[in-house]
Amino acid sequence: MNEKIIAGNFKSNLNRKQTSDYLSKLSLLKSKHKIFIFPSISSMPSNDYDNITIGTQNCYPAASGAFTGEITLEHLEELNINTILIGHSERRNLFFESDKVCAEKFAFFKERDFCIFYCIGEDLATRKAKKERDFLSRQLDFIDTNYSKLVIAYEPIWAIGTGVNASLEQIGECMEFLKSRTNAAIIYGGSVNENNSSEILDITDGILVGSASLDINKFHQILRSKE
Ligand code: PGA
Numbered sequence: 001m002n003e004k005i006i007a008g009n010f011k012s013n014l015n016r017k018q019t020s021d022y023l024s025k026l027s028l029l030k031s032k033h034k035i036f037i038f039p040s041i042s043s044m045p046s047n048d049y050d051n052i053t054i055g056t057q058n059c060y061p062a063a064s065g066a067f068t069g070e071i072t073l074e075h076l077e078e079l080n081i082n083t084i085l086i087g088h089s090e091r092r093n094l095f096f097e098s099d100k101v102c103a104e105k106f107a108f109f110k111e112r113d114f115c116i117f118y119c120i121g122e123d124l125a126t127r128k129a130k131k132e133r134d135f136l137s138r139q140l141d142f143i144d145t146n147y148s149k150l151v152i153a154y155e156p157i158w159a160i161g162t163g164v165n166a167s168l169e170q171i172g173e174c175m176e177f178l179k180s181r182t183n184a185a186i187i188y189g190g191s192v193n194e195n196n197s198s199e200i201l202d203i204t205d206g207i208l209v210g211s212a213s214l215d216i217n218k219f220h221q222i223l224r225s226k227e
Pocket of ligand 1: 159
């Protein structure tokens, strides 16, 4: 199997010490896949591992300034971080980040040559109404889908943190549709774990793993699923 993108999104879990211990162990593991870890902001180390790319879960699109509670580009530069997650459904829903806000972040970090993981995905009502393609297409209309350092993370909202992953058929259909819209790598996220990762990797360019990435043993199993 070709090299895949295997990304762990720690969200607001694992403190500084736990993250550092985790990354020390992970850095010793051999994998042919491209590993990305998005730690919580206060646990973010420098991006200087050989086999792991550290990315940020969020950043305000400015060099520095009066943006209470946010970090800015200067903080990332100090840590040599040039990978960012934009548009995660938790940021869209809990922190009211609209498509327009996500697009502004995208434009800012594209300008600075970042690798951008751009998350899109429909809610359950949209899926039930069979309108997911229109929905995903509209989300993509806000960004430059030809950007060479773009990774699209397809994460149906109803599958995130619920233990209900999309079926292979549903994932496959969306992959096909998204491939018709962009040449970017397309990964899947939503209740991926050590038991379903292998078959999902068969039909995607990679996976974005939330809760199952918090346990290094599970994440290791996921990494090994296609060795
Ligand atoms: P989950 O989260 O694996 O816990 O469903 C995925 C994500 O939010 O990226």
